[in-house]
Amino acid sequence: MTLNGHGLLRALSSFNNILLISVAIRIGLILYSEWHDARSVVKYTDIDYRVFSDAARFVLQPSVGNHAQGPLGTWFSVGDPYTRQTYRYTPLLAVLLTPNHWLHPSFGKYLFAACDIVAGILMYRLLVAIVLPSITRTKASRRPSTEESVEDAESSISRQASLLSAVHLLNPLVFSISTRGSSESVLSLLVLLTLYFALKGKWTRTAILLGISTHWKIYPFVYGVACLGVIGSERGAAKGWKGYVGSVVNGRTVRFGLVSAATFVGLGVLMYAIWGYPFLYESYLYHVHRRDHRHNFSPYFYLIYLTYPFEGQPAEELPIWRHVLRSPLISFLPQMVLSVGAGLLFGRRKQDLTFAWFVQTFVFVIFNKVCTSQYFLWYTLFLPILIPQLSISPRWAVLYVAVWFGTQALWLAEAYKLEFLGENVFYGLWVRGLIYVVGHSWVLAGLMQAYRG
Template sequence: MRIVPQPVIKLIPYHDMVLNRLSVRPFVDLLASFHNVLIISTLLRIILILYSEWHDAHSVVKYTDIDYRVFSDAARFILHPGPENKAQGILGAALGVGDPYTRQTYRYTPLLALLLLPNEWIHISFGKYLFAGCDILAGILIYKLLVSTVLPSVRKPSSDNSSPSSIIRQASLLTSIHLLNPLVFSISTRGSSESVLALFVLLTLYCALERKWTLAALALGLSTHWKIYPFIYGVACIGVIGSERGMGKGWKGWLRSVVNWRTVKFGLISAASFVGLNVLMYLIWGYPFLYESYLYHLHRRDHRHNFSPYFYLIYLTYPFPGDSIPELSFWRQVIRSPLTSFLPQMILSLGGGLVFGRSKRHLTFTWFVQTFVFVIFNRVCTSQYFLWYTLFLPLLIPQLKMTARWAAIYTAVWFGAQALWLSEAYKLEFIGEHVFFGLWVRGLVYMVAHTWVLAGVMNAYLG
């Protein structure tokens, strides 16, 4: 029996015959121009934001994310200080500003509330336009990276696809994967701030791939201040910086590549950027900033259902009002501690950075793996977290060697695991059925399925 090899997915455009059969050629040609992609992406977001205002005014179920109202309220508290709403830092008292943490459940950097101050001055939807604009800027960075770094590095000089016009066409199509992703534009137009973080992370990656390490360190510090998880990328950056001048033999050579003046400089600058922003925020808003942004998450026990299988243990041991919780043994307290779940998460995500982060060429792949692992093993996981690693897909796809069949299978499993979980979550959230155990089991299926997908992507890159 002769085995016929499957076609290998290289770079867009590929298998023109399939595109013609599916009659999608005009659509592909439209997206082959980055100018067209930008126009379509921008108009789409403007229309959705305008629609959100109409929808919210006429429907009980709001289009706008509840977090957007939290952000807007925090901005309002900064602008309108009062007897019970004063910044508690030394500089804050001198500036006479309010405290964004007066708004309960606001547990973000004050920079987010500052960005949304025009919600009070200009229009309540200003923040949505800002977040949508960050989407567009992130798309521009993706396009620039594809044209300048990613696509030229994977193309053979003699190939027809290595011509400038071909690279531009491919970059436009790949960038549309991000800009026209329904999850991306729906989240930003609903008022989630994830797009701001995505822009900071991409800016860090752009500077790193361009070997502008001082700017990369500053951007990494800013990203980590905005949300703590990007600190994991620092390990891969240090590995790349250390390997640029070669590695010696043995463990001593490896150690010298990791610990030298250039890597120490990068670490100091990124730490100074992170610490400097935190000190400034503390001087203005005092202890509430420190507690709500950082200390709260050390003992946070989120019992609400989410993709993470950790939620069920938290739910079973959560001290609801009126419940009598028996005293737990030391080891049971260790198991239920939020810090315990960090151990496999940190070992895998930081370990991935050490193993794969040894070359600039592999940096995008390394960040993708680190982030994917971080999300899978995080104590809390919602759909927005998937954006943290799908952000890198347009940059990673050209470097994958995968058959069309397996690409379809991995995509189906990735979406299918989520659909399986959501079907059970619907029973709990909207019908009120007691399906916590079933939801936990489906959370385990989600973890196994997404881990399998990650393994497939890694094999397609490394194989």
């Protein structure tokens, strides 16, 4: 069966068709969410969206108990988004969502859905302009010349890019999360923009966008390691350990690091000047010592749950061993060693940058002390761009997908008993969390083995 002979594939081979379908799905789901939420106790809209909206309202409505606490807060005459408990994001998110209160309550959902669409457009452009032409040239150099015209080659690339972009644009996990009101799509777009300019060799723009992405959510800072390796390798092959050090630490890499750090610090100083210590604590410091004993995919939750202080017992009275198990370093050290190490190992060539970021993010999520389904978007974001560089048989591809989904389903089945039935299944949930770690690690190892850069 050829691509042109199948109606669905023929429709999906047109990027414009994919865009139209993607937009229609998202608009339809947002309209449905308004109808559903008005009639059902169980809401379609994510609780986080209500948190964002409340924070935006507090920004718009300063009062005696609600005002920006930074030195410039009074001058700007804005409220404090952190007046809303559990709001632990950059104030920029609350500012972006202020139209929720003077334009339409679903403005934020449309904004997040639009970020999804723009991210898909960026993927398509990356595939058409950089990724697929490079692979096509490599394959052409390994086989006898053919009579395939330039137009045929461009048409083939466009069809492949459209189908690969559909992996993101028509992904139910992606469009359901954004239309429910999660802000992950904003970060995804920032990260993709960073990758876009990195693959084009625009390192100053890359550094600025990396700083902005890290301000939005801290984890993208690990991508800087791979960027420094690529920038350093552009000087030529490094000989010996001195040559390697010289490739990592030189004028170009130092400039990249300074521009990125200045962007991150500059944004932080501005936010602090307006919103003061609440911004610093809620956006960054809270996450350093956060001890989330609620169930999530990470197996660390059970250690935290077992060592959480009893009601009325001060943390200072806990035994030393419980302090050790509760320490953020228990998860932070292996997470950083693996994530930063992957950047150092794979971040040596520009064409390997997508793969390096994918691996860095995958291990970061697996070994994070808190992990929910939304975190999986952090690394699946790179798959449409990475798939052309993977050599996997259909049988192994199905097996990887089955294990990836299967380990999540196994955990979710047990989590349902705890969340909705109130059964004491903490130990069983922890065991399934370990299975999730092993299963996803196995999938990552398989994808790393299948990579053909």
